[in-house]
Amino acid sequence: MKNARTSSTFLSVQGTSILKIVAALSLFMILVFSISGLLTSLKPQYRLMSSSVNQATINVNGEWLYQLMGWENHHFLKAEKKLAATPKLTSLVIKLASNINLNDPRSLLGRELPGFFQFDGKIVVAGEGTNYTNMPIESSPPIEIMKAEREAALQNLEGLEKPTGEKPPTTPDQSTGKRKLVYVYFTHTRESYLPYLKGVTDPDMAYHSQINVTKIGDQLKTSLEGRGIGTFIDKTDIQANLNKKGISYTRSYQESGSVVQAAMASNRDLQYLIDIHRDSQRKDKTTVTINGNSFAKLAFIIGGKNPNYEKNEKLARELHSLLEKKYKGLSRGVIVKNYAGSNSIYNQNLSDKAILIEFGGVDNTFEELNRSADALADVFSEYYWQAEKVNKDVDQSTKKQ
Numbered sequence: 001m002k003n004a005r006t007s008s009t010f011l012s013v014q015g016t017s018i019l020k021i022v023a024a025l026s027l028f029m030i031l032v033f034s035i036s037g038l039l040t041s042l043k044p045q046y047r048l049m050s051s052s053v054n055q056a057t058i059n060v061n062g063e064w065l066y067q068l069m070g071w072e073n074h075h076f077l078k079a080e081k082k083l084a085a086t087p088k089l090t091s092l093v094i095k096l097a098s099n100i101n102l103n104d105p106r107s108l109l110g111r112e113l114p115g116f117f118q119f120d121g122k123i124v125v126a127g128e129g130t131n132y133t134n135m136p137i138e139s140s141p142p143i144e145i146m147k148a149e150r151e152a153a154l155q156n157l158e159g160l161e162k163p164t165g166e167k168p169p170t171t172p173d174q175s176t177g178k179r180k181l182v183y184v185y186f187t188h189t190r191e192s193y194l195p196y197l198k199g200v201t202d203p204d205m206a207y208h209s210q211i212n213v214t215k216i217g218d219q220l221k222t223s224l225e226g227r228g229i230g231t232f233i234d235k236t237d238i239q240a241n242l243n244k245k246g247i248s249y250t251r252s253y254q255e256s257g258s259v260v261q262a263a264m265a266s267n268r269d270l271q272y273l274i275d276i277h278r279d280s281q282r283k284d285k286t287t288v289t290i291n292g293n294s295f296a297k298l299a300f301i302i303g304g305k306n307p308n309y310e311k312n313e314k315l316a317r318e319l320h321s322l323l324e325k326k327y328k329g330l331s332r333g334v335i336v337k338n339y340a341g342s343n344s345i346y347n348q349n350l351s352d353k354a355i356l357i358e359f360g361g362v363d364n365t366f367e368e369l370n371r372s373a374d375a376l377a378d379v380f381s382e383y384y385w386q387a388e389k390v391n392k393d394v395d396q397s398t399k400k401q
Contacts, residue, residue, distance in 0.1 A: 122304070124313060125320050127297075127333035128288075135335060136299045136358045137280040140249050141190070141207040152197040154211055160196075160366055172228030174385055179269040180230040181384075184217045184276060187256040187347070187356075189238045191278035193369075194362050203280050203362040209237070213278050216359050219370040220276075223377035229384055232270065234263060257347045264350065273354035275346060277301075279361040286361030287368065288329040296360025296368040297332050298323070298376060303346040303356075304338025311352035319355075322379035330375055332358075 123130060192208040194200055217233040224231040238256050242249065256275070264270050279286055279299065286297045300316035302309060316334045323331040337344045348354040357376070360369050 122336045122338065123333055124302070124336050125317055125334040127299075127320065127324075127331045128329040129285075130299075130333045134281060134285045136301065136332070138188075138277070141204065151208060152200045152205070154196055154208070155198040156196050156365075157211070160211070160215065172226065174388075175228035176230040178230065180232040180267060181269055182224060182229060182231040182272045182274065182380075183234065183260070183263055183267075183270045184220060184231060184274045185234040185236070185256060185260060185263075186213050186217070186277075187238055187252050187275050188277055189214060189235070189240075193278065193360070193364055193366070195365050203282070206278075206280075206362045209239075213276050213359065215366060216276055216369050216373055219373040220274075220377055223374045224381065227377060227381035229377075229381055230269075232263070232267070234259065253343045253345065253347055257350065260347055260350055271351070271353050273347065273351045275354075275356040277356060277358050279358040281361040283361060283363035286332075286364060290327055290330065293371060294368050295327070295330055295375065296364040296372045298330060298360075298372055299332040299358040300334045301346065301356040301358060302334065302336045303344045303348045304336045305344040306346070306349040308348055308352040308354065309336075312348050312354055315353055316355050318383055319376070319379055322382060323375065326379060327375045330372065 123132065123135070190207045190209055190212050192206050192212040194203070194206050196211045197206060197208060200206065214233075214235045217235065221231045221233050236256075236259050238252055238259070239249075241247075241255050241259075242251065245255075247255065260273060288295050288297055300320060302313045302316055306312070313334060313336065320331045320334050337346075346354075346356045348356070359372060
C-alpha cells in the first residue's frame with residue numbers, strides 16, 4: 001500500500017511538473033507573438049522578424065501537440081508506434097524563439113554571414129553531385145557595371161554570330177504552326193561568361209551588355225523550332241530599363257514581370273515561360289562531360305512563394321527526369337527558393353508552366369552552352385508532344401462520352 005501511494009505521489013508530482021512546463025511554453029509563445037506584433041506595428045522594418053516567427057511556428061504541428069499530450073499521459077504514445085522520435089524540448093524552444101534549427105546550421109549562418117542566405121533553398125530533386133555546398137549562387141554586379149560605366153573588352157568571338165551545336169530536323173513530324181507557345185526571356189540580361197571578357201577573372205564582374213545569356217536564346221529557339229515548337233525570344237534589356245528608371249537591381253524581377261505580362265497580353269498562345277540565367281559558381285561545379293562532349297550544367301529554380309509553385313515544380317521535375325535518362329549528369333536538379341527577404345516568385349505566378357533555368361556558370365563557353373540548349377530543346381519537345389498526345393486522347397474520350 002505504501003509503495004502504491006509513493007508511486008501515485010510521484011506520478012502526481014511528475015504530472016504537475018509537465019503541466020508547468022507546458023504552461024510556461026504556452027506563456028512564452030504568447031509573449032513572443034505579443035512582442036513581435038507590437039514591434040511590427042511600431043516599426044515596419046521589424047516585419048522580417050515577424051516572418052521568422054511565422055516560419056518557426058509552422059513546425060508546431062499536430063505531432064508536436066501529440067507528443068506534449070504524451071508527456072502528460074503515456075497512453076497516447078502507446079497508441080501510435082509510427083511516430084517519430086520524441087522531440088527535445090530544448091530544440092523546440094530555441095526554434096520557436098529564434099527560428100534556428102539545431103539540425104540545420106544554415107538557419108544560424110544565414111543570419112550571421114553576409115550573402116549566406118542565398119544557400120537557403122530546398123533541393124527537391126538532387127542532380128548528380130548536387131548538395132547544399134554547391135547550390136546555384138545569384139550575385140549582384142558592382143554599381144559601375146550596373147550603370148554600364150565600365151565594361152570589359154571582348155575576346156574569343158569567332159563563330160559566335162551563328163548558332164552552333166546539333167542541327168535539328170529541317171522538317172519536324174509535328175508542328176505548332178504559326179503559334180508561339182514558348183516565351184524565353186532574361187531577367188538578368190547582362191549576365192555574361194568570363195571566357196569572352198578580356199582581362200576579367202572576378203566572377204562578380206562577369207556582366208556585359210552585348211555578349212551575355214541572351215545569346216543562349218538564339219540556339220534554344222533554333223533547336224525548339226526545328227522540333228516544331230514555336231518559340232519567341234524576348235531580349236529586352238532589363239538592366240537598361242532599370243538604369244533609365246533609376247530603379248535598383250533588386251527590382252529586376254518586377255521589371256521583367258511587366259515585360260512578360262505585356263507579351264502575354266499581346267500573344268494569347270504563350271504557355272511556357274522560361275527565364276534564363278547564369279550561375280556564379282565555377283566550372284568544376286557547372287560543367288559535365290557526356291559522350292566525350294563538354295556541356296554546361298542546367299539547374300531548375302522554382303519560387304516557393306508563388307501560387308503556381310506545385311505545378312511549376314512538377315514541370316521542372318519532368319524535364320529533370322528526361323534529362324537524367326538522355327543526358328545523365330546534365331541537370332543539377334530542382335531547387336526551391338523560399339527564404340525571407342528574397343523574391344522567391346520569379347514571375348512564376350504568371351503561369352503554371354513557368355520555370356527559371358541556370359545555364360552553366362561564369363567559366364562556361366557558348367559551345368558548351370549551345371549543346372545544353374539543344375539537350376533542353378530535345379527533352380522539352382519530347383515532354384510537350386507527349387503532353388499534347390495525352391490531351392488529345394482525353395478530348396476524344398470526352399467527346400465519345
